[in-house]
Amino acid sequence: MIIQDKMIVKSQKEIAHNIFEMKLSGKLVGEITSPGQFVHIRVNDSYEMLLRRPISIAALDTAANEITILYRAEGQGTKSLSTKREGDIVDVLGPLGNGFPVEETEAGETAFLIGGGIGVPPLYELSKQLTAKGVTCVHILGFQSEDVVFYKEEFNALGETHIITVDGTAGSQGFVTNVMEKLGTDFSTYYSCGPMPMLNAVEKMYEGKKGFLSFEQRMGCGVGACFACVCETTEGSEKNYIKVCSDGPVFPAGVVAI
Amino acid sequence: MNRLSVDLPGLQLKNPIMPASGCFGFGKEYGKLYDLSVLGAIMIKATTLETRLGNPTPRVAETSSGMLNAIGLQNPGLEGVMEGELPWLEQFDVPIIANVAGTETADYVEVAKEISTAPNVHALELNISCPNVKEGGITFGTDPKIAKELTAAVKAVSKVPVYVKLSPNVTDIKEIAIAVEEGGADGITMINTLLGMRLDEKTGKPIIANKTGGLSGPAIKPVAIKMVHEVSQVVNIPIIGMGGVTNSQDVIDFLSAGASAVAVGTANFVNPFICPTIIEELPLKLDELGINHISELVGRSHRF
Numbered sequence: 001m002i003i004q005d006k007m008i009v010k011s012q013k014e015i016a017h018n019i020f021e022m023k024l025s026g027k028l029v030g031e032i033t034s035p036g037q038f039v040h041i042r043v044n045d046s047y048e049m050l051l052r053r054p055i056s057i058a059a060l061d062t063a064a065n066e067i068t069i070l071y072r073a074e075g076q077g078t079k080s081l082s083t084k085r086e087g088d089i090v091d092v093l094g095p096l097g098n099g100f101p102v103e104e105t106e107a108g109e110t111a112f113l114i115g116g117g118i119g120v121p122p123l124y125e126l127s128k129q130l131t132a133k134g135v136t137c138v139h140i141l142g143f144q145s146e147d148v149v150f151y152k153e154e155f156n157a158l159g160e161t162h163i164i165t166v167d168g169t170a171g172s173q174g175f176v177t178n179v180m181e182k183l184g185t186d187f188s189t190y191y192s193c194g195p196m197p198m199l200n201a202v203e204k205m206y207e208g209k210k211g212f213l214s215f216e217q218r219m220g221c222g223v224g225a226c227f228a229c230v231c232e233t234t235e236g237s238e239k240n241y242i243k244v245c246s247d248g249p250v251f252p253a254g255v256v257a258i
Numbered sequence: 259m260n261r262l263s264v265d266l267p268g269l270q271l272k273n274p275i276m277p278a279s280g281c282f283g284f285g286k287e288y289g290k291l292y293d294l295s296v297l298g299a300i301m302i303k304a305t306t307l308e309t310r311l312g313n314p315t316p317r318v319a320e321t322s323s324g325m326l327n328a329i330g331l332q333n334p335g336l337e338g339v340m341e342g343e344l345p346w347l348e349q350f351d352v353p354i355i356a357n358v359a360g361t362e363t364a365d366y367v368e369v370a371k372e373i374s375t376a377p378n379v380h381a382l383e384l385n386i387s388c389p390n391v392k393e394g395g396i397t398f399g400t401d402p403k404i405a406k407e408l409t410a411a412v413k414a415v416s417k418v419p420v421y422v423k424l425s426p427n428v429t430d431i432k433e434i435a436i437a438v439e440e441g442g443a444d445g446i447t448m449i450n451t452l453l454g455m456r457l458d459e460k461t462g463k464p465i466i467a468n469k470t471g472g473l474s475g476p477a478i479k480p481v482a483i484k485m486v487h488e489v490s491q492v493v494n495i496p497i498i499g500m501g502g503v504t505n506s507q508d509v510i511d512f513l514s515a516g517a518s519a520v521a522v523g524t525a526n527f528v529n530p531f532i533c534p535t536i537i538e539e540l541p542l543k544l545d546e547l548g549i550n551h552i553s554e555l556v557g558r559s560h561r562f
Contacts, residue, residue, distance in 0.1 A: 002291060004531060042528070047476045047504060050528055051320045077320075093530065218316040220327070221527040223291075225283035227303075227332045228318040240311050241332065246287065 001031055002096060002223065009088045010066055017147040018073045019118070020082045021058075025066045028094055032060055032067070035125035036099030036193070036214055036250045039069065040222035042091040043080040052093060053077050054219050054245070056193075058121035058151075059128065070121040070150065096222050097249045100126045100191050100212055107134030109188035114176050114202050116142045116194025122214060124151055126191055127158045138162075138187065140179045142198065146170035177201045185209060190253075200258045211253035217244040232257040262540055262552050264298065264519050266496050267444035268381040268419035269353050271298035271519060273537050274552060275509065278500050278523035279303055279357035279383060279423075280329065284343035285350075288530060294350040296534050301447075301521060302343065304359040304385050307369050309335035314467040319456045324475030324502070325524060326454050328468035331359055331388060336369050344376045353380035355421065359388060363411050366398075371415040381418050384409065384443075387425030387450035388472075399425040399450075402437035409441030419444035421498065424489075426481055427453050435489040446489065447498040447521065449482045474524040476502040483515045487559050490516025504532065506539035510547070514558040 007026035015021045028039070040052040059068035073082040084090060100122070105111045111130055113123045120141050127137045137159040143149045146169035155161040162179045163171030172178070176198060185206065192202045193214035203213065220226035224246030231242055234257045242248065242256070262273035276299040277288070284302050285294055294300065312332030319326045334342060339356075347354055356379045360366040370382055386399035386408060398408050405422070413420050422438040424431055426449040435446055451472025456465050464470070482501025490497055499517025503509060504525040512520045525532045540552065549555060 002530075004529070047323045047528075049320065050323060050325055050475050050524070051318075052528065218318050220318050220325070221281075221287070221530070223287045223530060225287040226281065226318070226327070226527055227283070227312060227329045228315075228327065230312070230315060230317070230332070 004093050006089045007092045009084050016150040019150050022069050023066050029065050032095045034099030036122045037095040037097050039092050039094035043077040049077045056122040058124050060125050072118045100250050102129045105135045105189040110136040112138050112187045112190040114140045114192040116198040119194030131158045140176050142176040203253050212250050214250045215244050273298040274519035275533050275537050276521050278521035281523040281526045291530050292534050295352050297352050299353045299355050301355045304331050304357040305339045306359050307336050307365045319465040324473050324477035326471030328466050328471040348378050354378045355381045355383050357383040357385050359385040367411050370412045374417040382420045384422045387423050396425050400428050402433050405434050406437040406441035409438045409443050413442035421445040421447045424448040425450045431485050432492045435493050439493045439495050445496045449501045478502045486515040486517050506536045506543045513555040516557045
């Protein structure tokens with residue numbers, strides 16, 4: 001169920017250049033049903049920055065009643081959020097959307113997880129849940145440069161991890177597709193989150209494979225009422241437009257026109 | 259006695275608070291979050307004759323204390339709303355105000371005729387002020403003569419009272435208000451959004467795909483208050499006021515300016531529970547002001 005929660009900041013730190021890791025505690029944690037769901041955050045109490053910011057859930061710790069979010073402090077809103085400190089209260093709406101289907105990959109099978117930049121975070125909780133059920137996860141993570149690479153060790157601890165940067169300052173040089181070419185297609189399922197051009201390339205390269213993609217769009221309400229965050233669907237789909245916030249953000253490969 | 263009740267043409271409201279059209283879909287999303295029967299009314303998303311897919315994305319951009327939107331009247335069309343949306347809303351004890359939009363008079367008339375027969379539609383809101391569609395919408399709302407004629411044409415077929423939603427994007431909103439009253443409008447709803455634009459910092463290009471969008475949120479409240487204050491003094495039909503309402507004090511302000519009821523728009527996106535929260539707060543506000551019934555506040559800004 002979607003709830004509005006006053007969550008408590010348990011910690012906040014900059015883990016890469018302008019990339020922040022924030023841990024939040026509150027009853028909302030108990031409502032999360034799948035990795036890839038997101039929360040809609042008011043960055044402060046003022047109406048100056050009116051709208052909430054959608055941020056994906058990077059990790060879920062039910063025992064500690066905590067979630068981890070990873071975000072880039074780029075605009076005014078996320079910069080404001082990055083000033084929150086331990087003990088501060090944050091107005092959070094969530095969990096929102098439909099996440100990645102963990103059940104689509106069986107124990108013993110292999111899943112490829114492909115992420116780009118600030119699209120990487122939701123893949124972390126996904127990998128935790130997949131590996132916990134006995135799926136072998138291979139991570140292909142693309143970043144701009146070394147200074148914005150994050151969670152390399154965390155992903156490494158879960159499975160084979162390939163880091164690739166556009167400028168070659170960390171891992172190999174190039175795009176995630178360069179790694180994908182080398183690794184072939186010997187896997188059962190792929191899951192991906194990142195910028196639209198990357199999702200497009202991933203979907204094309206893995207045509208015919210079972211895959212799930214998480215999309216991003218400028219959002220208003222986050223619950224499906226305002227019709228701001230729509231995506232066009234491919235021909236032959238039941239609906240012409242689908243809403244990223246409430247129909248997605250995760251869709252099976254081939255549903256969204258990209 | 260219910261201190262919050264409001265009687266308007268076609269509408270017996272248990273309180274003066276209703277979500278504004280376009281900010282609440284057809285209620286399904288918010289119906290998962292709270293009991294919609296607590297609301298005074300619901301203004302559902304604009305209905306056009308045919309299905310509309312709306313504008314390309316991005317459709318929204320945040321601005322200082324507000325937001326721009328150019329959704330483009332995306333809706334499932336008259337048939338879709340009659341069959342798929344309105345029957346679902348019947349489970350709630352709440353009157354529906356159906357927002358009607360079109361590109362020509364015949365569209366408006368056909369939608370109004372049909373949608374006004376739905377059992378839970380207690381009033382129509384004639385949308386002559388949507389700034390985000392190329393044809394129709396606002397073109398009906400900026401010329402007093404055309405606005406009057408359209409109002410009369412819709413009044414002639416509607417089974418329920420007709421409220422006309424006015425655009426602030428005009429030189430003299432009073433002129434349009436008087437015209438729709440002459441056309442037979444039972445009430446006025448105001449204001450729709452103000453036209454605006456935001457540029458991308460890096461590219462210098464408009465962020466919204468439609469280039470321009472409608473500005474809403476707290477930023478527009480002073481404009482709306484001024485217009486309600488003015489219009490309420492030149493017409494004899496009731497006004498449902500809106501524009502940047504985010505809390506119970508804003509509601510008091512709109513009533514004081516001359517509105518009889520108040521719609522909440524953008525604030526639903528910020529806080530999905532804002533309408534029930536305001537409804538709970540209002541009696542406390544009345545206590546603070548030493549007022550018995552909410553209707554006593556109406557028009558304080560210009561009454562002696």
